[in-house]
């Protein structure tokens with residue numbers, strides 16, 4: 690059966706073009722975990738909530754829903770990170786028990802590469818998916834973004850939280866979506882959406898030069914972020930043939946094709962190294978560790 694036929698039969702069987710609210714609610718209730726976004730390893734509620742949101746809304750019969758999982762590896766010696774001097778922000782510094790680091794290439798004990806955005810790039814045809822009702826949460830805690838890389842579906846709410854008692858400024862550098870620049874002078878939340886799919890949207894804080902994050906916006910719910918051990922799982926897929934892309938902020942992108950049948954689990958393992966960085970990667974600006982003068986903590 691071709692992909693087109695598969696899509697067609699799914700649509701006919703589940704009436705996707707005439708989806709009613711009851712069905713949408715059912716679909717959300719059936720959400721299958723696709724997790725894998727422990728991101729910056731903050732271990733806070735924000736990252737967990739983001740994971741739940743990412744898992745929402747597979748519009749596929751759970752009896753045939755397929756899974757693609759795998760591991761992203763880093764080959765070679767992981768570059769050392771750069772220590773962040775937070776002495777000018779004691780309220781942030783005191784939240785860290787170890788020296789906070791800028792670590793664009795975060796490699797786990799087993800050689801797994803974290804912070805890789807993995808998503809279905811091709812293969813879903815013209816299928817459409819309900820927007821998850823739960824917002825993803827991008828937290829600013831201890832003057833660092835958590836998670837560092839986050840996935841969201843177009844139209845889904847992103848709640849940007851300031852968990853610090855001081856000024857952060859969220860500046861998105863989107864090219865397809867409208868950029869925004871939001872000032873959060875104290876602990877608070879701001880909610881936004883991105884209208885269109887965009888891989889990837891860089892985010893930075895204009896107050897703290899070391900703070901950056903990346904938001905992957907897809908037009909389907911099938912995306913994940915590799916966790917600290919490099920693994921990822923994308924669940925609830927319709928059976929089919931897919932092009933899966935893995936994106937890393939400094940190491941480039943890698944794609945591969947994976948075919949999954951009814952209720953099957955397919956594997957997509959990726960490998961990155963410093964030598965094979967390819968493709969244009971947004972926000973290659975040097976990290977600025979200096980502090981703009983005159984901002985106040987409060």
Ligand SMILES: [Cu+2]
Nearest residue numbers: 857894896897
């Ligand atoms: Cu900041």
